[in-house]
Amino acid sequence: MLSLNIDLLANGLIMGSFYALMAIGLTLIFGLLQIVNFAHGEFYMVGAYAYTLAALKLGLPAWAGLPVAFAVGALVGWLTERTLMRPLYAGYRSWGPMKDEYAIVVTFALSLLLINLVDKVIGPYAVLGPGLVDVARIPLGPVMLTGQKLIATIIAFSTIIATALFIRYSLWGRQIRAVAQNRLGASLAGIDTTKASSIIFALSGALAALSGGLLAPIINTTPDVGSFPAIKSYVIVVLGGMGSIPGSIAASLILGVLESFGAVYISYDYRDAFGLVILIVVLLVRPQGLFGEKGREV
Amino acid sequence: MRSALQQRLRSELRTSLVLLVLVAAVPILVRNDYWLGVLIVSMYFALLAGGWNLLAGYTGQFSLAPATFAMLGAYGTGLLAYHWHVSPWLTIPAGILVAMVVGMVLAGIVMRLRGPYLALTTLSFAEIMRIVIGNSYGFTRGDLGLSIPTLMNDRLAWYYVFLAAVVAMQFGLYALLRSRVGLYLMAIRDDEIGAASRGVNTVFWKTASFTLSSALSGLAGVLYAYFSSLVSPELGLLLQTGLVICMVFIGGIASLAGPVIGAFLVYLTSESLRAVGGVQLIVFALLVILIARFFRDGLWGLARRILERPAR
Numbered sequence: 001m002l003s004l005n006i007d008l009l010a011n012g013l014i015m016g017s018f019y020a021l022m023a024i025g026l027t028l029i030f031g032l033l034q035i036v037n038f039a040h041g042e043f044y045m046v047g048a049y050a051y052t053l054a055a056l057k058l059g060l061p062a063w064a065g066l067p068v069a070f071a072v073g074a075l076v077g078w079l080t081e082r083t084l085m086r087p088l089y090a091g092y093r094s095w096g097p098m099k100d101e102y103a104i105v106v107t108f109a110l111s112l113l114l115i116n117l118v119d120k121v122i123g124p125y126a127v128l129g130p131g132l133v134d135v136a137r138i139p140l141g142p143v144m145l146t147g148q149k150l151i152a153t154i155i156a157f158s159t160i161i162a163t164a165l166f167i168r169y170s171l172w173g174r175q176i177r178a179v180a181q182n183r184l185g186a187s188l189a190g191i192d193t194t195k196a197s198s199i200i201f202a203l204s205g206a207l208a209a210l211s212g213g214l215l216a217p218i219i220n221t222t223p224d225v226g227s228f229p230a231i232k233s234y235v236i237v238v239l240g241g242m243g244s245i246p247g248s249i250a251a252s253l254i255l256g257v258l259e260s261f262g263a264v265y266i267s268y269d270y271r272d273a274f275g276l277v278i279l280i281v282v283l284l285v286r287p288q289g290l291f292g293e294k295g296r297e298v
Numbered sequence: 299m300r301s302a303l304q305q306r307l308r309s310e311l312r313t314s315l316v317l318l319v320l321v322a323a324v325p326i327l328v329r330n331d332y333w334l335g336v337l338i339v340s341m342y343f344a345l346l347a348g349g350w351n352l353l354a355g356y357t358g359q360f361s362l363a364p365a366t367f368a369m370l371g372a373y374g375t376g377l378l379a380y381h382w383h384v385s386p387w388l389t390i391p392a393g394i395l396v397a398m399v400v401g402m403v404l405a406g407i408v409m410r411l412r413g414p415y416l417a418l419t420t421l422s423f424a425e426i427m428r429i430v431i432g433n434s435y436g437f438t439r440g441d442l443g444l445s446i447p448t449l450m451n452d453r454l455a456w457y458y459v460f461l462a463a464v465v466a467m468q469f470g471l472y473a474l475l476r477s478r479v480g481l482y483l484m485a486i487r488d489d490e491i492g493a494a495s496r497g498v499n500t501v502f503w504k505t506a507s508f509t510l511s512s513a514l515s516g517l518a519g520v521l522y523a524y525f526s527s528l529v530s531p532e533l534g535l536l537l538q539t540g541l542v543i544c545m546v547f548i549g550g551i552a553s554l555a556g557p558v559i560g561a562f563l564v565y566l567t568s569e570s571l572r573a574v575g576g577v578q579l580i581v582f583a584l585l586v587i588l589i590a591r592f593f594r595d596g597l598w599g600l601a602r603r604i605l606e607r608p609a610r
Contacts, residue, residue: 036414038362038421087591104360104417105547105590112540113583120576227536231425234418269433276426280407283419 008260010143016256017156021211022229023236023248024163025077025204031180031243032200033088035103039080040208041230042114047073047209048221049122052129062130062217066155069213070206077205080110081198089183089194111226119223129216152214159210163203164245172199180243228272235275239282304476310554310598311472317558318465325454334453340565341460342368342522346538347545347557348467349514355552356475357507358487359409363420364515364542366427369534371397371516373431373438376529379446386449390520397516398509405508409501424536432531443530446523456525463521464558467514471554474510483507537579541565544582547589550598559598 026040050072051065060068084106088099133147167173178186179196187193211229212221219225236255240247255275263271324337350364374396378384384392408419431438438444450456474480482503485493494500523529532538541564549560564582571578589596 030414034414036418038417084587084591100414100417101354101358101360102590102594104362104414105543106587108362108540108543109583109586109590112537112544112579113587116576116579116583120580227425231422234422238415238418270430272429273426276422279419279422283415284407 004264007143008264009257010145012257012260013253014145014149014153014256015260016253017153017160018211018215019229019232019236019256020160020249020252021156021214022208023233023240023252024160024245025207026233027237027240027243027245027248028167028176028200029204030237032176032197033085033103035088035100036107036234036237037080037204038104038107038230039111039114040204040233041226041228042111043073043076043205043208043226044212044229045118045221045223045226046076046114046205047212048129048216048219048225049118049127049212050209051213051216052127052221053122055130056127062132065129065216066210066213069209073209073212074202074206076114076209077201077203078198080107080205081201084110085197085201086194089197115223115226122223124223126220126222128220129213131217148217152218156211156214159207160249163207164249167245172196176200232275235279238279307472307476307554310556311468313598314468314555314558315465317555317562318461318468321562322458322461325457331453334457336566336569337562338453338457338460338525339522340562341464342518342525343542343545343565344464344558344561345460345467345518345521346515346542347549347561348464348471349511349518350542351546351551351553351557352471352474352483352514353507353511355546355557356480356487357483357504358490359504359508360417361420361508361511362417362536362539363404363424364511365536365538366420366424366534367397367401367512367515368519368522368538369431369531370400370427371519372523372529372533373444374516375520375523376444376446377438380444380529386524390524393520393523394513394516397519398513401512401516402505402509405505405512409504409508421536424534424539428531428534431534438531441531443528443532445528448527449524460521460525463517468554468558475554479503479506540579541568541582544586547586547596548582550596550600551594553595553598556596556598560596563597 022040022044025043026037029035029037047069051069054060054065054068055062085103088103131148132151137144138147138150139145167176175186175191176196176199178189178191179193183193186196208229212226215229232255236248236251237243239255240249240251255278258278259271259274262274266274321337321341325334328334346364346368349367350361354360371393373393375389375393378389378392379386404420404423408416432441434440475483482493482498485496485498486500486503490500519533522533545560545564546557547560548564549558550556568578568582571581593600595602
């Protein structure tokens with residue numbers, strides 16, 4: 001019984017680390033622009049395909065697929081910002097109050113576009129990426145893990161830590177945080193606010209795509225594979241407090257563990273529905289999230 | 299004297315009625331069951347688009363669950379008809395009521411919040427409802443769907459039932475929007491804090507708008523359930539919601555005529571392009587992005603601006 005629980009805990013934390021990789025990008029965009037990117041799941045999907053096709057079509061070794069996924073995700077994120085997000089920053093006075101709506105519709109349409117484009121170009125059938133390692137099972141204390149999961153988790157965790165350090169200490173990271181706090185103030189201090197947005201979108205796309213690449217050998221990739229990781233990230237950013245990085249990391253791990261235990265002790269069929277229950281309870285009881293500040297209204 | 303808004307609503311109502319009269323005349327020329335079916339589904343989408351437009355276009359609340367409420371309405375009806383063989387006189391109102399009540403409860407939860415929370419919550423709600431219904435094999439037969447007895451085998455009769463529903467919706471929305479309530483809704487859309495400060499009970503009216511919009515979706519779902527005599531979780535696919543949003547934006551958001559025009563245009567185009575295979579959604583998604591980016595009142599707005607230019 002105890003070993004089962006340890007197993008569940010470990011698996012929950014592992015899933016949580018992939019969720020965190022997804023959710024950080026989403027929460028960064030929210031922190032900067034106060035919008036939700038509904039095409040975030042498609043960044044994941046693009047990464048999963050980039051990883052898989054790099055190995056299957058280009059014949060690259062499996063590990064080389066990860067930087068490819070990272071780069072393709074960064075490119076898609078950057079292009080999204082360049083082509084679609086610019087109107088949000090300034091001007092467009094006539095539809096000032098419609099800012100949220102513009103962002104929702106444009107990103108939702110982008111998600112439809114990417115899904116159907118990939119469906120048309122690559123095809124609707126599922127593909128499975130090559131594993132990073134051949135080792136089938138690695139005992140880690142009392143827990144048995146597949147080699148792929150262990151390696152992928154280590155990469156995910158290191159990337160999360162690197163990202164957090166980047167945002168906290170690097171010059172670009174400081175600029176991004178300044179823009180998130182006060183866009184006008186930051187631009188007066190000489191910070192290129194548009195560049196900060198570009199960096200955030202590229203980073204967000206790259207992280208989601210990396211998450212897709214890491215999970216491609218475990219979960220079958222189809223054009224609509226992104227919808228679930230995306231919905232999990234939405235739950236996480238609400239739970240962790242929109243815009244808060246430590247909050248979203250903690251919320252990811254909590255959600256991963258809850259789902260892992262819930263699937264065994266409550267119901268396997270409805271494991272994906274726990275997120276909604278959590279989401280609604282949080283919105284009712286604590287809309288600012290577990291770690292978020294209470295919103296200030298003008 | 300009528301205000302500019304009332305004149306605008308009246309001309310939009312007139313345009314949509316002209317279109318619907320043309321649609322009513324189609325069976326004189328076309329008796330092909332396939333194309334009548336295509337037009338019936340277009341009208342199903344017109345109901346969804348009209349309901350979503352009330353919520354998104356006029357009240358400014360971007361729900362991502364119109365198709366889900368159609369699914370809920372269809373299941374409300376379908377489960378009663380399938381398990382207990384209840385008479386359609388009861389199942390039809392019951393289905394609409396299910397969509398309405400769920401909409402009201404959900405709105406009660408999310409309408410106290412602003413910004414992207416509503417879109418997030420309704421999107422999650424949509425996906426999870428589909429999972430719950432798809433996985434409850436014992437009760438809903440999961441992805442197999444429920445087959446229920448149809449009410450009429452005559453496709454032409456269904457054609458006019460759907461048409462009557464769309465016409466009724468247009469008159470109802472017109473009456474609602476030109477009344478005081480319409481002003482409340484549009485005030486909430488344009489400046490929520492401002493509206494509240496002038497004494498509009500914003501939470502109440504947003505909830506009311508959401509409930510009414512859900513009821514319209516539910517009505518569409520109920521009619522579709524009896525028309526196709528099959529109720530399945532596919533009704534609530536996110537893709538269907540995507541289509542509804544495409545229709546409203548391409549036709550023209552925040553107008554009475556736009557969503558109806560968009561529904562026919564998008565669905566008929568999508569059926570004609572079926573032979574080409576899979577490109578229609580790429581085209582629509584691109585169109586929506588371009589419209590949202592560059593001329594946000596859609597085809598109807600474009601047409602109106604071209605028509606009005608010489609008069610000025």
